[in-house]
Amino acid sequence: MNEVIKLTDENNNIHKSLIDSFDSEPGYYYQVIRSMLTPGHETELIYWLKSFGLIPNTQICNNAKVNEDCNKVMEWIPVKTIDYYQWKCKNCCEKKSIRENSVFQDVRCNFKNSIRILLGWCKGYDVDTMANILGVKKQTVKVMYSVVAATARKHLKSNQTNKKIGGPGVIVIIDTYPEGCTNSARPIQANRPILCIAEVKNIPPTYWFEALNRHNRNNQDQIQAIKDHVLKVIKDVVLPGSILVTRQDSTFCSYFDFQSLRHLYPTVVSVEGLERHNSENQNIFPNLEVIWKLALNVCEEAQFFGYDQVPNFLISQMWHSRFGSEAFEMLLNRLTDMQ
Numbered sequence: 001m002n003e004v005i006k007l008t009d010e011n012n013n014i015h016k017s018l019i020d021s022f023d024s025e026p027g028y029y030y031q032v033i034r035s036m037l038t039p040g041h042e043t044e045l046i047y048w049l050k051s052f053g054l055i056p057n058t059q060i061c062n063n064a065k066v067n068e069d070c071n072k073v074m075e076w077i078p079v080k081t082i083d084y085y086q087w088k089c090k091n092c093c094e095k096k097s098i099r100e101n102s103v104f105q106d107v108r109c110n111f112k113n114s115i116r117i118l119l120g121w122c123k124g125y126d127v128d129t130m131a132n133i134l135g136v137k138k139q140t141v142k143v144m145y146s147v148v149a150a151t152a153r154k155h156l157k158s159n160q161t162n163k164k165i166g167g168p169g170v171i172v173i174i175d176t177y178p179e180g181c182t183n184s185a186r187p188i189q190a191n192r193p194i195l196c197i198a199e200v201k202n203i204p205p206t207y208w209f210e211a212l213n214r215h216n217r218n219n220q221d222q223i224q225a226i227k228d229h230v231l232k233v234i235k236d237v238v239l240p241g242s243i244l245v246t247r248q249d250s251t252f253c254s255y256f257d258f259q260s261l262r263h264l265y266p267t268v269v270s271v272e273g274l275e276r277h278n279s280e281n282q283n284i285f286p287n288l289e290v291i292w293k294l295a296l297n298v299c300e301e302a303q304f305f306g307y308d309q310v311p312n313f314l315i316s317q318m319w320h321s322r323f324g325s326e327a328f329e330m331l332l333n334r335l336t337d338m339q
């Protein structure tokens with residue numbers, strides 16, 4: 001916990017130009033963060049993280065449970081580590097990292113690079129690229145990415161934020177990649193299959209992407225497990241009362257498979273039967289290819305990522321498509337909820 005990390009993990013020249021270019025990201029990052037990433041502004045950044053709520057503003061000594069005298073706000077003291085500060089108990093002198101109970105708790109790099117990793121996640125950079133730009137270990141990026149993805153996923157699925165898909169009378173189209181999504185190229189196997197859910201109330205549609213497990217086409221148990229996963233995701237992210245649309249012959253999410261969800265979604269329609277539900281506001285049948293085009297781009301790009309990285313990439317894509325130019329700022333705000 002109190003491990004001292006030497007003050008030598010500043011970025012060397014090899015990475016300097018890469019980082020300069022990375023740091024030129026416009027918007028909130030440029031306006032608020034960038035100046036704090038320049039040499040000499042390390043402590044300014046740490047104070048900002050503290051006031052913003054990305055690291056805790058106060059800490060209580062771990063011995064407070066056994067020693068009443070320790071039950072006071074700890075002291076903020078300077079130290080010669082990459083964190084520059086530490087918490088110290090005024091009673092027993094026990095120390096605590098300023099990262100404890102924050103998103104940076106298990107991340108092994110300085111705060112400047114930690115912030116850059118957050119931006120990299122928002123921009124959909126894979127772990128290797130991000131580690132290369134910053135000259136940090138892949139594991140460092142992975143740890144930060146998985147914390148971020150978990151927070152973003154939770155937020156995207158939460159009811160309060162109204163970020164779920166569909167709603168009463170709203171058409172929601174469901175298919176899987178690579179089999180469907182009007183994928184004319186139709187490779188038989190993908191590195192990682194993906195469930196694609198599209199709410200077509202607006203253009204561009206709102207999507208939900210979920211990575212599915214690879215399967216053997218002759219293994220019925222594996223196929224059934226994927227079908228169960230698909231139904232669970234739909235119940236999780238698609239609001240009740242939505243009109244579900246799917247292909248009759250889909251392997252993982254057929255018209256037949258959705259009959260078990262009728263209590264939540266009374267109207268299930270096959271793509272083939274879709275024309276009856278067309279209206280002036282929702283004339284989607286001729287637009288099916290347009291609706292899936294963006295989804296196909298995301299699914300195809302996801303195939304370049306390692307198997308384990310695909311879920312993370314899909315969440316960053318959804319995050320970016322929901323929040324656009326505010327994605328980074330929004331992410332920082334959500335990460336403060338962890339405390």
Ligand SMILES: [Zn+2]
Nearest residue numbers: 061070089092
């Ligand atoms: Zn103490």
